Amino acid sequence: ELAELCGKQKKDFDLVKAPDNVLELCREITGNRMEDAIFADSKQERQVAVDAIKEEADKACEEKFGDDYDSDHVKMAFEVIQEEIYRENILIKGKRADGRGPDDLREVTCETGVLPRVHGSSIFSRGETQSLVLSTLGTSRDVQDLDGLTGGPTSKSFILHYNFPPFSVGEAGRFGFTGRREIGHGALAERSVLPVLPPEDEFPYAIRVVSEIMSSNGSTSMASVCGGSLALMDAGVPLSGHVAGISTGLVSQHDENGNITKHVVLTDIIGAEDHFGDMDFKVCGTRKGVTGFQLDLKIQGLPFDIAKEAVVQVTAARMKILDVMDAALPSHRTELREHAPRIETVKIDPEKIGALIGPGGKNIRRITEVTGANIDIDEDNSGKVRIYATNSEAMKRALEEVDLVTGEIEVGKIYRGIVRGVKEFGAFVECLPSKEGLCHISELADFRVNKTEDICKLGDEIIVKCIGIDDKGRVKLSRRAAMEESKPAEDTESSNEESKEETAEPAAS
Template sequence: MEKEIELGNRQLSIATGDMAFQADGSCLVKYGDTVVLSTACFSRRESDFMGFIPLTCDYRERAYAAGKIPGGFFKREGRPTEKEILSSRLMDRPIRPLLSEHLRREVQLISTVLSQDGINDADILGVIGASLSLAISPIPFTGPVGAVRIGRLNGEFVINPSFGELAESELNLVAVGTKKGITTIEAGAHELKESLIIEALRLAEGEIEKIIELQERIISVNGKEKISLSPESYDDIEKKIREIARGNLEKLLKIPVKKERSEKINALITEVKEEFDEEYENIVNYLFDKLESEIVRENIKSGMRIDGRKSADLRNITCEVGILPRTHGSAIFRRGETQALCTVTLGTMADEQRIEALEGQSFKSFMLHYNFPPFSVGEVKRMFNPGRREIGHGALAEKAISTVLPPQEIFPYTIRIVSDILASNGSSSMATVCGGALALMDAGVPLKCNVAGIAMGLIDDIILTDITGEEDHYGDMDFKVVGTLDGITALQLDIKKESIDIQTLSDALAKAKETRMEILKVMNSSISSPREEISQYAPKLRVISVPKEKIGQVIGPGGKVIRNLCEESGANIEINDEGKVFISGETKESVELAEKLVKQLVEEVEVGKVYLGTVKRILPFGAFVEILPGKDGMIHISQLAHHRVKSVEDELKIGEEVKCKVIGIDEQGRVQLSKKAVE
C-alpha cells in the first residue's frame, strides 16, 4: 500500500507491506530520491524496571545510499557518526512522551537511509517513518507525529529546503508535532526575532497536519490491534510510602542546596526500602519518585520553587575569564549550582575536521565538545566515550555560537571549544553557550557579540525561567532558547506531555528574551569585546592568495619548492586548490618571512620597480642578477655606473647583493636591469 502528498513542491510518499515484513511495523518513506526504511519492534517479555520507558531509537545511513564505499581498513559502516546520533535523538525526543508510562516491554525503532539524493535530508523522513511504523504496530502509541523543516531565504519561508538552500538560509528549524500541537523543536537561526520564529512554527503546524493525515490514511487500513496494558495496582505500597515519607520529603524538598537535599532524600529512600521486601525495590523507587514529582509540582503551583525563587527569577550568575595561563582562551560561567569551564584552542587548516557524509565531503573549522563527568553531579561512574546526550548538548551549543563567528576570510583559524561541566543542577548546555562565548572573547576571536542561553520550563500552565534539574525532571517542558541582543541563534524543545500549544511557546520566548538580556548584561560586564591580540601561545597565521596557474610553481616538483620554503622560514605552508596559501608558525617573524618568500615566488617583474637582487653570473658584457626567486635579469656593462666601466668585475662580485631597477622587458621576456638608475 502506498500513499503520497505534495510537500514543499515535492512528493512525499509512504509505502507499507513490502519490506521488513517480519517487523511489528514497517514502512518505506520517499522524498525526492531520498528513501528511508523505518521499522518498529517490541519485546514479548515484560521488564521488571519501572519509571523509564524502554525505548531505543536508531538512525543509520548506508554508504551505498549515495553510491559510496566506506573508507577505512574494514570498508564497512562502523560506529554511528555525529549526524546519525543527532538524528537518532531527533526520532526519540518526540516519540518518547507519546508512549505509556506503563509500557514495560522494550521497543526499538530503526530508520535506515537506503537512498540519498544529495538534495533532501533524510532525518525528518526517519522521524515520519518511525512514527508510522509504531502507529501500525501493536505497540500502544498516542501518535502519529509529523516532522517538517522550515528555512528562510530572501525574506520568505521555505518548506523542507534542500542542502543547497540550507547553506544560504537564515533559519534551519525542524518541528515535530501531533495534531494537538508541537512536541519537539530543533533550530539554528541568524539572530531572528521571536515573532519570525512563531510565524515559522505556525507554518510548520499546517504541514505537520498534512503529514499526520497521510499516516492516518495508512493506519486506518494497515493498523494492527494494540496490545493491552494492564498496569498492576500497588495502592497498599503507595499508601504506606506516603505515610512514612511524605511529611519528611516535603521538608527536604525545601532545602535549597542540591547536594545536601539529594543526600538526605537518598537516606530517606533507604529508610523507606527497609520497610519492604527486596523484591519490591523497583516498585518502591518508582512510587517514591512519583511522590517526589507530585510534591515538587504542587509546591511550584503554590508559588514555591525548590530554591525559593519565583517563577520568572534567574539564578545568581558569576563569570570569570582568562583563568588558565596556557590555554588560548578560557572562562568559567556559573549560574546557581551549575558551573561550566570552557576553553578555546586555535589551530590551523591542518586541524580542520574532515566530514565524510552521504551528501559529500566537507571540512569543519569550528567544533564545540561538551563533557559531563560524573563528579559534576557527585556520582561515581565509569567514564566512557561521549554519549548521545553529550553529543547533543555540544551540537546545540555549537549551533548557537556559530552564527556570530567571523568568516574565515577575516579569521582563518580552526577553533575548538571544550566545555567541561564542573557542577550541574540544570541548564548545563546553556552554561556551555555562555562560557563558550566568553572564552572566545578571551581568546581574541573577533566574535560579533556575546551569546547567552536560558532553559525555560513548564508545570501545567506555569512557565518557569532558568529551570533546575528537578524542575526539568518533573516538569512538562525543557525549552532552551539561545541568542544575542538582536535575536535568536538556536532553539531546542523537549516535552514530557503530548504537545505544547504555540501560544505557550510564544509566551516562553518572550520571557526568555527578557532573561537573556539580563544574562548578557552580566557577561558583558566581564568581557564585552574580543581581546585585541590572540594568545602568545596560539599559532601565528596568515592567509594569502596566489593565482591558480601559479599553484604548481609554489609547490614545485614533488613538493620540493614548498618544502624548501618551510625549511628556510621555519613556518608551515599549505596551499589549497583555490590558490589560498595558509602560513602558520610559532613566531610572527617566521610567518612574515614565509609570506615574503611566497609572494616573491609568484611575483611578476614590473618595469620601473627597484629590486634588491643577487649577482649570479658575470660575463664580459654584463652580469645576471636574480631579482626574484627563479627570475634573473641582465645588467649591461653600460648600466653599471655613470662613469665608464672597463670590467664588470670592477663593480660586481658573484653573490653580492645589488639594488637595480627594471628598465625594460623585451619580446622574449628577457629582463633588462640598471644599477646606475638607482644611484
C-alpha cells in the same frame, strides 16, 4: 522496508508503578519532612536529606511487606511524592526549591583567559551549573572529515564537543564512550554558536571548542553555549556578537479533558524542575535574534500563548546573561594568543604552483624545514596559498621564501640581488629567482662611475631598489637609491650606540 526485511520485533516491558499500600506507607513515614528536605539550600543537601528519608522508608517497607517488598516500588513512590510537592509548591504557593520566583535567574559569573597555555578558555557559572570551556585553533588540515551515506559536505571546520563526567553530579563513575545525551547537547551548542562565526575566507582556521562540565544542576548545554562564546572571543575569533543560552520550564494543571487550567512558566530551571516539570525549552541567541532552540515536552502539545510567554521570559533572561558576558569580555581579542597558529593567505600565479612545490615536493619541504611553518596550497588551482606558523619570525621567513619563488619584482621594494651580467652601461641584477633587472651605470653609486667593474663584478651580491618598470616589462634598478634609503637606519643605529656609551661612562665612573 529495511525494518520489515530484518527488523527485530519490539519488546514489551511491564510498567513499574508503586502499589497503593507502598505509596501510603511512604507518605506516613515522610510526613512533612519531605518538604523540608526538598527546600534545603543546595542540590547536594537536598539529595542527602531525601536519601536519608528514603532509606528509612526502605527498611519500613521491607519489614512490613516481607517477600512482596521491592525496592523499585519504594523508589517510584518517592518519585510520586517529590513530584507532588514540587508541582504543588510552584502552582499554589509560587515557591521554587531554591527560593527563586518564577522568572528569576540564578547568579551568573564568568571569567576568561583562565588557562595560560591554551588558545582560548573561559569559565561560565550559573548557580550550581558550571562549565570550563576550551577553544583551539588549527589549520585546514585539522578539519573533521565527514563520510555521509547520503552525500552532503565532506568536512567541517567548526567542532564543539560536550563532556559530562560523573563527578559533575557528585558521582564516582567510569569515563566511557560518548553517549547520545552528550552528542545531542554538543550538537545543540554547536549549531547555536555557528551563525556568529566569521566566514572561512576571512578567518581560515579550523576551530574546536570543548565544554567540560564541572558541576551540573540544569541546562549545562546552555552553559556550554555561553562559555563557548567567551572562549572563542578569548582566542581572538572575531564573532559577530556574544551568544547566550537559557532554558524555561513549565508546571501545569489539567482538567478532565486534558486542557490546561493553570500553569507557571519557570526561568532557568534546575535539574529537579526539569525532571518533575512538563517542559524544557532551550533558546540561544544574540541581542539581535535566536541562533538555536530545542523543546522537550512531557505533555500533549504546548498552547501557543504559553509558548509566547516562555519566549518573552527566556529573551529577558538572555539579555541579562549577555550583560554579564559583555562585562567580562565585550569583544574578541585583537591579537591571537601566544601559542595559537598564525595564518597568512597569499595569492600567487597559478602557473607558479609547480615551482613552489618543486620536483617531488622538494622545495615546499625545504621551506617547511627551514622556517618551521606549514604551507597549504588550495587544490582548486586558484593560486591561493595559506601559511601557518606559531610565531611571527617563522611567518616572516616563510613569506620571504614563498615570495622568492613566486613573487614579481615590485616598484619601491629593496632587494638583495646577485649580479648576473656586467656591461659598459650597467649591471644586470637577479632580484628573485629568474627575475632580473638593469641597474644603469648612473644608478650604481652617488658619484660618477667610470666603469661598472669599479662597483661590482659578476656574482657579487648587492642591494638594489626597483625604481620603475616600463611598458615592455623591463625592470629598472638603482643601487644608489637603495643605499640612500638604508643609510638613515644605519645612522640611527650608530647614534644609538654612541648615546649608550655616553650614558654608560658616568655609571662606570
